[in-house]
Amino acid sequence: xxxxxxxxxxxxxxxxxxxxxxxxxxxxxxxxxxxxxxxxxxxxxxxxxxxxxxxxxxxxxxxxxxxxxxxxxxxxxxxxxxxxxxxxxxxxxxxxxxxxxxxxxxxxxxxxxxxxxxxxxxxxxxxxxxxxxxxxxxxxxxxxxxxxxxxxxxxxxxxxxxxxxxxxxxxxxxxxxxxxxxxxxxxxxxxxxxxxxxxxxxxxxxxxxxxxxxxxxxxxxxxxxxxxxxxxxxxxxxxxxxxxxxxxxxxxxxxxxxxxxxxxxxxxxxxxxxxxxxxxxxxxxxxxxxxxxxxxxxxxxxxxxxxxxxxxxxxxxxxxxxxxxxxxxxxxxxxxxxxxxxxxxxxxxxxxxxxxxxxxxxxxxxxxxxxxxxxxxxxxxxxxxxxxxxxxxxxxxxxxxxxxxxxxxxxxxxxxxxxxxxxxxxxxxxxxxxxxxxxxxxxxxxxxxxxxxxxxxxxxxxxxxxxxxxxxxxxxxxxxxxxxxxxxxxxxxxxxxxxxxxxxxxxxxxxxxxxxxxxxxxxxxxx
Numbered sequence: 001x002x003x004x005x006x007x008x009x010x011x012x013x014x015x016x017x018x019x020x021x022x023x024x025x026x027x028x029x030x031x032x033x034x035x036x037x038x039x040x041x042x043x044x045x046x047x048x049x050x051x052x053x054x055x056x057x058x059x060x061x062x063x064x065x066x067x068x069x070x071x072x073x074x075x076x077x078x079x080x081x082x083x084x085x086x087x088x089x090x091x092x093x094x095x096x097x098x099x100x101x102x103x104x105x106x107x108x109x110x111x112x113x114x115x116x117x118x119x120x121x122x123x124x125x126x127x128x129x130x131x132x133x134x135x136x137x138x139x140x141x142x143x144x145x146x147x148x149x150x151x152x153x154x155x156x157x158x159x160x161x162x163x164x165x166x167x168x169x170x171x172x173x174x175x176x177x178x179x180x181x182x183x184x185x186x187x188x189x190x191x192x193x194x195x196x197x198x199x200x201x202x203x204x205x206x207x208x209x210x211x212x213x214x215x216x217x218x219x220x221x222x223x224x225x226x227x228x229x230x231x232x233x234x235x236x237x238x239x240x241x242x243x244x245x246x247x248x249x250x251x252x253x254x255x256x257x258x259x260x261x262x263x264x265x266x267x268x269x270x271x272x273x274x275x276x277x278x279x280x281x282x283x284x285x286x287x288x289x290x291x292x293x294x295x296x297x298x299x300x301x302x303x304x305x306x307x308x309x310x311x312x313x314x315x316x317x318x319x320x321x322x323x324x325x326x327x328x329x330x331x332x333x334x335x336x337x338x339x340x341x342x343x344x345x346x347x348x349x350x351x352x353x354x355x356x357x358x359x360x361x362x363x364x365x366x367x368x369x370x371x372x373x374x375x376x377x378x379x380x381x382x383x384x385x386x387x388x389x390x391x392x393x394x395x396x397x398x399x400x401x402x403x404x405x406x407x408x409x410x411x412x413x414x415x416x417x418x419x420x421x422x423x424x425x426x427x428x429x430x431x432x433x434x435x436x437x438x439x440x441x442x443x444x445x446x447x448x449x450x451x452x453x454x455x456x457x458x459x460x461x462x463x464x465x466x467x468x469x470x471x472x473x474x475x476x477x478x479x480x481x482x483x484x485x486x487x488x489x490x491x492x493x494x495x496x497x498x499x500x501x502x503x504x505x506x507x508x509x510x511x512x513x514x515x516x517x518x519x520x521x522x523x524x525x526x527x
Contacts, residue, residue: 017207026204027146030139031154033199035161037097037139040193041104041132043165045070046317050173054182059117064446069120071442076129077136078435084137085428093138094203100134101196103127108190112183135196137431138203141424144413145206148420151410152363156353159406163346167339293418293426298480302417303433304472306408309371310437311444311465312378313405316341316397318442320381320390323455329387337390341398348402356407363407364416364477370403371470377401378463382456416480437465 048070055066087096107128114120140155147154176185293299320341324334352370356363377397384393409427412418418426445458 017209021146021148021208022206023147023150025146026206027143027154029202030143030146030204031158033202034139034143034155034158036199037135037196038159038161039165039169040196041136042162043169044108044189044193045073045132046162046166047169047173050170050177051182051186054177055117055120058182061117065117067442069117069124071439072121072125073129073132075435075439076126077132078431078438080130080133081137081431081435082428084133085424087134088138088141089424092205093142094200094205096134096138097200097203098197099200100131100136100138101194101198101200103131104135104196105131105190105193107131108193109187112186112190131196133431135200137427139199140409141427142203142206144410144420144423150357151413152356152407153353155410156349156356156406160346160349163342163349163402166342293422293429296418297482298416298476299412299418299426299430301472301475301479302412303430305371305469305476306430306434307437307469308465308472309404309408309469310434311441312374312462312469313401314438314441314462316378316381316394316401316459319445319449319455319458320394323381323459324387324390326455327385327390329390333387337387337394340391341394341401344395344398345402345405348399349406350402351399352403352407362416362477363411363414364473367404367407367411368470368473370400370407371466371473374400374404375463375466375470378459378466381459416477441465 052066055061055069059066084096084100107123107126110127111120111123114123140159143155143158144151173185173189176188180188317338320338321334324337329337352366355361355366374397377393377400380393380396381390384390409430412426412430413420413423441462445461448457448461449455451457
């Protein structure tokens, strides 16, 4: 029977059931929802810098204490990733994302009435940070389940919502502050983030149920024909017993194709007992968090790649403007450099998705090449001089950052890492491990800058982390293939040891069977 990708018609709140991964269908709606969620989560986080000066003036705090608002938010977002996985497996992606949207909006709205920076730590850092985790991770996970061949391209394009948000939200919020002030502007952002809840309602669960081949059933016999056949079989049985023919179910003693089977097995043979034939074994319960990924050497290497590579993600966006100001570049031109980085990141994400969508291709190697080129971009920043030198480095870095940032989480679904079946648990553990670098990275770079009195040291430290990440990424594929070969060899050895030597047969077993057959033939002739 043909495999079909047509979903079963079900209510809007029910799951979509497919016979194989649809690579489209309702997945396009999920992709749009992910685009909006990206814009309202990471887009707002990266645009939060427009409130820094206002918060420092209102609360009379230093830049470092205000910076801890986003640091705590990002740490909570990544640290609680396993919780997001557990809740998604227990209650479904839709409900978790909707709850996350409510937390994000609530935290931002309450923060607009904050009286101190500590209130910001709790509202935006903890409440909104937890909401960001519950919103982003389940959305990207269910999007990967709706696509197979187009997964890399669709995920990369949908992730550009973050870049468009950084490019548009910053000037829009700045203009809004001049009209209504920073508090009402932050309140407006919180109300806007309620859109995450609406996007969460679009995340229908997906069930892949393989279509079994249905065997053609013989036409049902009429009662009269069936009665006549039963009488004929009864007569034949009586005559056979009288003639001395031994009736047995053993194929060796039944001549030709004649078989006499017990009557109790006839319904199964003719398909008259569909209840027994259609019984399916109970489906195994889904694990809330599958820690078996921690025993997979390829995933461990990939997790270390994410840990060290995260060190290189934040440096240019945090230090490109201070570095440009230290080189004598004006404030307006420094902002142009940051905007150019955000625009080229969009093209980098789309380009990476297009390349990874090509078949056949080993995606893990393409990712490795992009990480190496990203390391080169980080090393190039300290050697840049003047506006155009930093502009070229920023454009190059933004493009390469897009190739890595938009694909490193979806690559968990590839067989070279863990596969689509365990992606949900793997993504939770992977982002959790990244939280260490997300929390320690900015303070580490800040200490180096304060010690050396040079912003170049921050870029060197991030480049060193990216190079270490490239080393671990290069080990993912060898660990996967080597581990698989070892497991196959161990399984073969266990099977050989348990099976033991084949049973020895007597040399005259053929003669014994021939003699038995001759004696049986003589007995029937004498009768």
